[in-house]
Amino acid sequence: MxxxxxxxxxxxxxxxxxxxxxxxxxxxxxxxxxxxxxxxxxxxxxxxxxxxxxxxxxxxxxxxxxxxxxxxxxxxxxxxxxxxxxxxxxxxxxxxxxxxxxxxxxxxxxxDGIVDKSDFEGNWDYKYLQDVCIDIKSGGTPSRANMEYFNGDIPWVKISDFNELDYIYKTEEKITQDGLTNSSAKILPKGTILVSIFATIGSISILGVDACTNQAIAGLIPDTKIISTEYLMYYMHTLKPYYTLKSRGVTQNNINMRILKSVKIPVPPLETQSNIVKNIESRQPIFKELExxxxxxxxxxxxxxxxxxxx
Structure with missing residues (x-):
């Protein structure tokens, strides 16, 4: 035990x-x-x-x-x-x-297999990840030596809080405003796509609330004028093998922000993106039955x- x-x-x-x-x-x-x-x-x-x-x-x-x-x-x-x-x-x-x-x-x-790159086949324009996002940020961890930084009211996401291909509404830990100020953690708006860049490389979730994250997670704030949040989340899921292949590390594998941003994303019209998302999500009922x-x-x-x- x-x-x-x-x-x-x-x-x-x-x-x-x-x-x-x-x-x-x-x-x-x-x-x-x-x-x-x-x-x-x-x-x-x-x-x-x-x-x-x-x-x-x-x-x-x-x-x-x-x-x-x-x-x-x-x-x-x-x-x-x-x-x-x-x-x-x-x-x-x-x-x-x-x-x-x-x-x-x-x-x-x-x-793991609910979405595949074949779902995104088409003669679409491709854009770099940073060009379809308003911002891409990594997180941080307040010093554990100061417990006044913890048990606050700001949700602080760790990889263990992830709901793969789903929304995160609750976190195991919360930090204080002082914890946020005195660390590299940053507030990310709800709707931000979270990508694991340490250990479980490429895991994906979406923030259902405003929150910050630790340094093992990158936050992608999509430009919803050109790309749907769910569409980008599902496409990023197909890149998990690529990111895993590119990962390096001594104690645990990781990818840096340069590798994260190095990919290109197919960007069809928003209506087409919506149809692709609907097609993928039509496969979801089997999860509910298993649950x-x-x-x-x-x-x-x-x-x-x-x-x-x-x-």
Missing amino acids: SKIDSDKGALAIVPKELDGAIVSSDFPVFKVDTNKTDLKYLDYCLRYGNFADKLYNHVKGTTNRRRIKADDIMNLLLFLPSKEEQALISARIEKQHKIILHAEDSIKALR KTKDRSLRVINEIMGEIGLV
Whole structure:
């Protein structure tokens, strides 16, 4: 279990393939008494039960360095019926767990492939990215040494806040006006297209609110007189392989602003752009069905957790 994000389900059973592996001090390893406890039962209880709330109460530290102690985990109470009953309960949960994993994998695969460069074929004029944007800005991070820069009311976007090919309305962290003033972070208007330029190169979202970002994200403010926001977002998504290929780095890959701006964008008339967007978005209903399937399985698991007193 990870000391960081354990309250968000950061735990796993070590598989046989990793027998003898080494972990850092941030990952306490628990040897389970399998004479009393079914491993999957324990895994599912910790993953889906109300332990997240209980663990959160023990989390200590500053933002992004908030950890829990191994002793706090050991002191949690767990409903433990006979091993036979545990196995029956875990078998019920496993069916729903597999559905959730399948739905999440399908959503990711479909979202990656929902748009292709073939959607933009036509005899259009091409313009450099900077020529279809009012501005292109990178973000920044206030000093973590000064906590007065955080817990403000200005949304501050990190890559973990991204909703791929969708709008961002909420952020995990917010900064203060002093944090904004004393960093290279900049306020970006809603409708700005956000592009990840570090680590997960080329991920795309749109701001649904005015916000700022960290330095791992570039903000593209489109000139909507010549290019549609959604049209530009979808085309930028097709450039993800190109940006990934161009990325470099020692600890983590990244692209610089020069590489980001180096691409050309096909710019048909706005009406044509609108039709292309409608065609791409006509493929969206399958996502909603998969989300419904996932939500149903989560409800079933929640009901099972309720039966054993873990909600």
